[in-house]
Amino acid sequence: MLRIGLADDHPVIMDALESAFVEAGGFSVVFKARTGAQLIEALRAQPCDAVVTDYSMAQGMSGGDGLALIAQLLRQFPTVRVIVFTMLANPALCEQLAALGVHGIVSKSDDRAEVLAAMRALSAGGEPPILSPGVRASIGARRSRAPQPLSQRETDVVRLFAQGHSLDEIATSLNRAKTTVATHQQNAMQKLGLTSNAELVRYAYELGIA
Known part of the structure; x- marks a missing residue:
């Protein structure tokens, strides 16, 4: 038994x-x-x-x-x-x-x-x-898919986004334009094969990024 x-x-x-x-x-x-x-x-x-x-x-x-x-x-x-x-x-x-x-x-x-x-x-x-x-x-x-690793900037954006910060807030925190931050977010999602913001947040918490 x-x-x-x-x-x-x-x-x-x-x-x-x-x-x-x-x-x-x-x-x-x-x-x-x-x-x-x-x-x-x-x-x-x-x-x-x-x-x-x-x-x-x-x-x-x-x-x-x-x-x-x-x-x-x-x-x-x-x-x-x-x-x-x-x-x-x-x-x-x-x-x-x-x-x-x-x-x-x-x-x-x-x-x-x-x-x-x-x-x-x-x-x-x-x-x-x-x-x-x-x-x-x-x-x-x-x-x-042979995924690519995230860059440090993409990792920073994912972490802050998962912590609940808006794109405007992330842009201010990283001293980057909002469009640049949005591009980093989209690039990260594409590399990770994710299709929604919810999946991105969950990914960040799964791997301890957030």
Whole structure:
């Protein structure tokens, strides 16, 4: 019986995952957490074999969540297999998670059965990270586009924009014309393959730029 811990700030998602594991058989859900802090506390109190965790949950631990949380999990609990189950499909983020050493990444846009598939693949000795179809497609699309890195000025504009500053305010802060700032923003979005301001803000927070 594989002992599983679940972490997500949406109880409905955790309940659905728990039902999937129970119905599949061979798994036992030993705890459910809603914040990064609760997850760390639960792991210290309740040993388990694997964790399925969201990437971005409500704040609840020193330093926040996201990459900091995943890095802490891998560092403090090296025997626990970590599968990240996330709605964030940014390919750069997926590559960073893989570089950290997570054992699997599953997109919430995929069927929840993909979480079970990833867990079974790991149990069978599959080489991590196990990637769900949605994650593989996202990374593949990024590599096929051969994206260019952002310039320092583009990074500055993205950071300030994600922090809630208007283009006029950014122009003043950087001592640049508003049209120049707008061009930097558009160039950054084109390089990153993003199509909306919301995606740009989310990208900035995913990678810790904001």
